[in-house]
Amino acid sequence: NKSCHNVRTDCTAPGLRQAVLDNLYYVSGNTPVTASAQDWYDAVAYCVRDRMLKAWNEGIERITKALDLRAVAYLSAEFLIGPQLGSNVLALGIAEPLREALATLGQDLDAIVDGEHEPGLGNGGLGRLAACYMDSMATLGVPAIGYGIHYEFGMFTQTIRDGWQVEMADKWLRQGFPWEIVQHEFAVEVGLGGSTETFLDAGGRLRVRWNPEKRILAVPHDIPVIGYGGTFCNVLRLWSAEAVDAFDFGSFSSGDYGKAVEEKILSETISKVLYPNDEPYQGKVLRLGQQYFFVSASLRDMLRVQQMLGKPLDTFHTTFAIQLNDTHPAVAVAELMRLLVDGHGMEWERAWAVTTKCFSYTNHTLLPEALEKWPVELFGGLLPRHLEIIYEINRRFLEEVRAAYPGDEGLAARLSLIDEASPRSVRMAHLAVVGSHAVNGVAALHTELLKTHVMQDFAALTPQKFCNVTNGVTPRRFLALCNPRLAACITSRIGPAWINRFEEEIGKLEAFADDPGFQAQWRGIKRENKAALSALAEKHLGVALNPDAVFDVQVKRVHEYKRQHLNILRVIALYSAIKRDPGAEFSPLAVLFGGKAAPGYFMAKRVIKLIHNVAQVINGDPDVGGRLTVAYIPNFNVRVGQVVYPAADISQQISLAGKEASGTGNMKFGINGAVTMGTLDGANVEMRQCVGEENFFLFGLTAPEVVEVKRNGYDPRAYAATDPVLGQALDMIASGAFSAGDREIFRPIVDNLLYQDEYMVLADFASYMHCQALVMEACRDTARFTRMSILNVARLGKFSSDRSIRDYCRDIWNITPELG
Numbered sequence: 001n002k003s004c005h006n007v008r009t010d011c012t013a014p015g016l017r018q019a020v021l022d023n024l025y026y027v028s029g030n031t032p033v034t035a036s037a038q039d040w041y042d043a044v045a046y047c048v049r050d051r052m053l054k055a056w057n058e059g060i061e062r063i064t065k066a067l068d069l070r071a072v073a074y075l076s077a078e079f080l081i082g083p084q085l086g087s088n089v090l091a092l093g094i095a096e097p098l099r100e101a102l103a104t105l106g107q108d109l110d111a112i113v114d115g116e117h118e119p120g121l122g123n124g125g126l127g128r129l130a131a132c133y134m135d136s137m138a139t140l141g142v143p144a145i146g147y148g149i150h151y152e153f154g155m156f157t158q159t160i161r162d163g164w165q166v167e168m169a170d171k172w173l174r175q176g177f178p179w180e181i182v183q184h185e186f187a188v189e190v191g192l193g194g195s196t197e198t199f200l201d202a203g204g205r206l207r208v209r210w211n212p213e214k215r216i217l218a219v220p221h222d223i224p225v226i227g228y229g230g231t232f233c234n235v236l237r238l239w240s241a242e243a244v245d246a247f248d249f250g251s252f253s254s255g256d257y258g259k260a261v262e263e264k265i266l267s268e269t270i271s272k273v274l275y276p277n278d279e280p281y282q283g284k285v286l287r288l289g290q291q292y293f294f295v296s297a298s299l300r301d302m303l304r305v306q307q308m309l310g311k312p313l314d315t316f317h318t319t320f321a322i323q324l325n326d327t328h329p330a331v332a333v334a335e336l337m338r339l340l341v342d343g344h345g346m347e348w349e350r351a352w353a354v355t356t357k358c359f360s361y362t363n364h365t366l367l368p369e370a371l372e373k374w375p376v377e378l379f380g381g382l383l384p385r386h387l388e389i390i391y392e393i394n395r396r397f398l399e400e401v402r403a404a405y406p407g408d409e410g411l412a413a414r415l416s417l418i419d420e421a422s423p424r425s426v427r428m429a430h431l432a433v434v435g436s437h438a439v440n441g442v443a444a445l446h447t448e449l450l451k452t453h454v455m456q457d458f459a460a461l462t463p464q465k466f467c468n469v470t471n472g473v474t475p476r477r478f479l480a481l482c483n484p485r486l487a488a489c490i491t492s493r494i495g496p497a498w499i500n501r502f503e504e505e506i507g508k509l510e511a512f513a514d515d516p517g518f519q520a521q522w523r524g525i526k527r528e529n530k531a532a533l534s535a536l537a538e539k540h541l542g543v544a545l546n547p548d549a550v551f552d553v554q555v556k557r558v559h560e561y562k563r564q565h566l567n568i569l570r571v572i573a574l575y576s577a578i579k580r581d582p583g584a585e586f587s588p589l590a591v592l593f594g595g596k597a598a599p600g601y602f603m604a605k606r607v608i609k610l611i612h613n614v615a616q617v618i619n620g621d622p623d624v625g626g627r628l629t630v631a632y633i634p635n636f637n638v639r640v641g642q643v644v645y646p647a648a649d650i651s652q653q654i655s656l657a658g659k660e661a662s663g664t665g666n667m668k669f670g671i672n673g674a675v676t677m678g679t680l681d682g683a684n685v686e687m688r689q690c691v692g693e694e695n696f697f698l699f700g701l702t703a704p705e706v707v708e709v710k711r712n713g714y715d716p717r718a719y720a721a722t723d724p725v726l727g728q729a730l731d732m733i734a735s736g737a738f739s740a741g742d743r744e745i746f747r748p749i750v751d752n753l754l755y756q757d758e759y760m761v762l763a764d765f766a767s768y769m770h771c772q773a774l775v776m777e778a779c780r781d782t783a784r785f786t787r788m789s790i791l792n793v794a795r796l797g798k799f800s801s802d803r804s805i806r807d808y809c810r811d812i813w814n815i816t817p818e819l820g
């Protein structure tokens, strides 16, 4: 390994042993006798980090020295990076010597890896995607900086009390975070509020000056992101907010101690907490503040590099390809214009040309309510100069629209960056589209729906901007690291190249799909993985899961469009069938759920409660006798996912068609050999094409059928009235069968399904039950099911995030990866 270049970074077992002891002694002030579990973790983490620093420093030099290099600046309000130790050890290829070294010290590497607390700096798919992309960019040798927010409190910790979700603050930094290095010298001040004024500059030109009301210090915390192989390293730069003047001595001297630290408290709130992504944005001025805070600091950081390189500002786009991960960083378009025009005196037209060549925008949602809009008043109060700039961008843009489509004022109103409906608001997605040279969706169906529905007018106006990049996940973390048994088994047949050449290599596995010896090994591994998950469930939930049961899993954010309530209705129907005929054959089935609901999301939280209550009744019913088990795995996060994905037989991907942009859990399950039971939604569509329709359990309405049924007047009650299985399942909930006779507690769910059912749970129920029968039949034929499982892994090469990053490089960023 090239990174092991001197005595401090020796990668032999004795060298690693000494390094761990040195770190224990000199960094945490401990000996093996006094060290706590946390001290051992820190010592090992610093020892691993030392071995990343050569590649890290080379990476920073690469970006700050090479004149002709274009780097990606990935702007994202979320980076759900997951536990770091295991993945860094894997990338460096030092697991075995490190394990050996620790064993001589009486320590177990796996236990230390398992004990790591993960940074919860994301809500779910979007933030995890950003982390997968950082991994792939480092592995492929794409120079990149990820820019985001160093939240003090990440995603809340979910605990369950009496079946209800209870949120606890996640103080992820309580014990420190050994992977980051704080770079005080690159701190920048970010303004907020205030007003603008015009003035004449020395050349007699009219200019605008923004006089912010307050300033906050943005301090970068750098986390290395090392590629597989350990030679290429990028950086994730997360900004935390500090007060410019942390202590007001004037107030202190006059006895006002509270006021003396008021500034500090107010400033720090900016990076205090990660917002849940599925709550309304209205009125959340702090969130807009967060977005602007990290975007401004990041752009100024990039401009610093540009100036350090001595390159003129109008070549800024040749230095950075800036990717907007959803609209959260979209204010960057206005901020770059401000920095170039107001800050550097560039002409508007030239600044606009540079800006649009820099930016590209990824859309991640089809839900209208998730498209960010900020009331003009709120926006202007916080960012008065940016509002002026947005008005000017809009004025020029609408001039072009009107020139192209004279007289079509309806079109101009639909395309405008400003929504004129009360309250007038800034449409962030429109700002992102207008300010970018490329706009992409995250799965083929999603991009198609963007072009034909959500962004129809923009797609007609500038069709060349729109393209698709189907999401992917990193096979390092989500197979090599999380499923070591399966990884070793795959490597034993096709060699190790699949780890960083997944798309090209994994297909070779197909040759073994019918090999009885290989099949038996495959099943054995799945069983061991199920036993590991059972042990976890037993420890945390006191629920015994039978490792010989089929593990049927739905883990993801809890949201009505993802339809956890459809899943639980299926479970109730299966339960009823057992109750009707307890003697009938029923192959053991374990239905597992996991996921957090946004704290303010009433319906999602009630669905969690319903699942718990149903689980309690079914698991305790002697007629069932353990043949059907239901469990809710609390606090689903990256770490828990790494245990869950390898243990699943069936992956539930059951959103209403046309609602899930892509999904990435579907891919994580698939590459671990779970067979999908799903709708034609998001990336399921492409996954099914790849694995073959005979290896995918399809059900439900298609996206066009959804539109059609709604157009004809969807009446959910008609489905309940004509399908006795469905009717009975709903009646059981309504009658209190799962709530000790309480008919009120789940009424909101039942009423919502019967009288609204926005996500058409009842319309898809019969098809889902039919599919369930096919799944159970397939599972009884072990050779057939094992073949399906193997083929799911072998044929999902496309869903590596390496392929996605190559697509971005080729179609959007115009960058050639250095390593592959």
Ligand code: DL6
Binding pocket: 124, 125, 126, 129, 277, 326, 364, 365, 370, 442, 471, 660, 661, 662, 663, 664, 682
């Ligand atoms: O693209 C990553 C991920 C998709 O896989 C999911 O389908 C999609 O729901 C998610 N989108 C968001 C949007 N949040 N906001 N705004 O999280 O993105």
